[in-house]
Amino acid sequence: MRFQNAARDGEFMAGLRDAGILTPDLIDKIDAAMGRPDSGALTDFLLAGAEIIPELTWLTWLIRRHGCHRVGPVTLQSDTLAAITNRDTLGDNLPYRFTADDSLLIALVRPDRWAEETQILTPRRCIKVAATLREARALRTAWRHPVF
Numbered sequence: 229m230r231f232q233n234a235a236r237d238g239e240f241m242a243g244l245r246d247a248g249i250l251t252p253d254l255i256d257k258i259d260a261a262m263g264r265p266d267s268g269a270l271t272d273f274l275l276a277g278a279e280i281i282p283e284l285t286w287l288t289w290l291i292r293r294h295g296c297h298r299v300g301p302v303t304l305q306s307d308t309l310a311a312i313t314n315r316d317t318l319g320d321n322l323p324y325r326f327t328a329d330d331s332l333l334i335a336l337v338r339p340d341r342w343a344e345e346t347q348i349l350t351p352r353r354c355i356k357v358a359a360t361l362r363e364a365r366a367l368r369t370a371w372r373h374p375v376f
Contacts, residue, residue: 229259230267237270240340247289254280271320271337275368278361287358294339296358302335303363304370312349319345322367327355335359335367 231237244250258277262268274281290296305325312323320338327333331353334346339356346354359367 229262229265229273232267232269236340240338241270243340247293249281249285249289274337275361275365278365281361283360283362286361290336290339290356290358294336294356296336296356298358299333301363302333302357302359302367304367308332309370321345322359322364322371323349323354324357324367329353331355333357335364337361337364 231241241250254277257280258273261280262273262276287298291298302324308323308325311326320341322335322337323332324335325333332349332355334349334354334357336342336356336358338345342356
């Protein structure tokens with residue numbers, strides 16, 4: 229699959245390969261599961277591979293390499309959905325819960341996009357959270373089609 233934003237996505241994809249998260253056989257399985265599209269976004273590719281990419285490898289990489297915290301299951305809270313009204317400006321990393329001190333927990337899918345995506349959420353403190361790709365896929369669905 230060719231990436232729609234080849235420069236940004238290609239560099240991140242290379243990093244995932246170097247880290248051993250995406251191997252040639254996993255890439256082929258995900259591409260096949262997607263129906264071998266001509267082009268697409270890397271985030272869509274990763275979320276399509278939620279059942280294929282090993283969860284422990286993914287979470288360990290987010291925690292060790294990108295300073296994420298694992299706080300338990302990542303699920304969207306209805307008050308978070310209501311408080312962040314401009315969901316269209318959100319990118320690949322998904323806010324899902326406020327903490328007691330009004331910080332915002334963000335499920336990290338694309339560490340390379342962290343700085344640009346969290347700028348729209350300032351002045352809140354944003355905390356990187358390691359989410360499984362299954363959790364991230366469910367969050368994305370909830371953001372696009374809220375059921376609260």
